[in-house]
Amino acid sequence: MSSPCDPQHAPAGDVGAALMMIDSRLKEIHDGKTGVDTEQKALTDQYIASLDTKGVNDVLDGVCTLVYMFMQWLRAAHEDHDKDVIEYVVPNVVGTMRMMPKSVRPEAIPTMAGLLVAAGTGLSPSLWRQQYGDWTEAELTPLEATALLLAEHINRITDDPNFATRMVTQALSSADED
Template sequence: MVIDSRLKSIYDGKSGTDPEHQRLVDQLTASFGPGEAEALVEGACTLVYMYMNWLRTAFEKQEEDVIEHAVPSLVATMRMMPRTFSPEVIPIMAGLLIAAGTGLSPNLWRAQYGPWTKEEMNPLEAMVVLLAEYINRISGNGEDFATRLITDVLSQLD
């Protein structure tokens, strides 16, 4: 829902984060213990995996490679956002996209490099938003297609 909220603010043309919304998000995350925080990060990585899996399938139908098309576009966007994506986190985010794009679990890929750092949290969230926006844009099925994609998958679970 955080990703959906961020997308809606982008599409509504709002710059920055609504202070009240940010206060509520900060309050929620402050209440998290280590287990909940880890689950939130794993959830973000799962979204990356699901989005990249959808993109891989969509590109393969066109006989194209998801890594060749999606990753350079997303990395270029990250490079244009230096306050969110410092140069040192871009290779980590690109590696995460590539891992997911080749069918590897982003959670397991990242685990081999150690735990996530505090400095990587905002870029991770922003990357998931960029990825969802990229899907919305290329799908042509509306500004909430990426969110519907995930809710459809979740609704099929027992």
């Protein structure tokens, strides 16, 4: 029986914009030794500020699509080693978020953990979250942090600082070809 949270029923959203945000933040973190690329940050911030409500919702759906894609990749990688993605990835991400109290308020962590479990079990993060109402302002940064931490986790596993971004870019390219 199909779940109402099945990914086939979910909007993909603006995955390109979501990926641009996450990739920009990853680069910001890794290039932090030399300083933040203020031009890139300003462009990203300007783009986000220019969005209307529909555009913002599309980016939110895009970030949820990234969370889903990252968790599905991690699930396959962990299953190859007879490990459970929920057991190994969720505590890692939640523990990291707990160390980020300025960006991730403690009350947002259970929602992000639920989002990860939903994605890790094959449910759409967007549709899973939607059943609890609209996104709150306090959840936006934690959602971005969740996608960022998953991408960074994938990049560390693969020992490739661009693997997660490249994986999504290739998936988008192949979807455009179909």
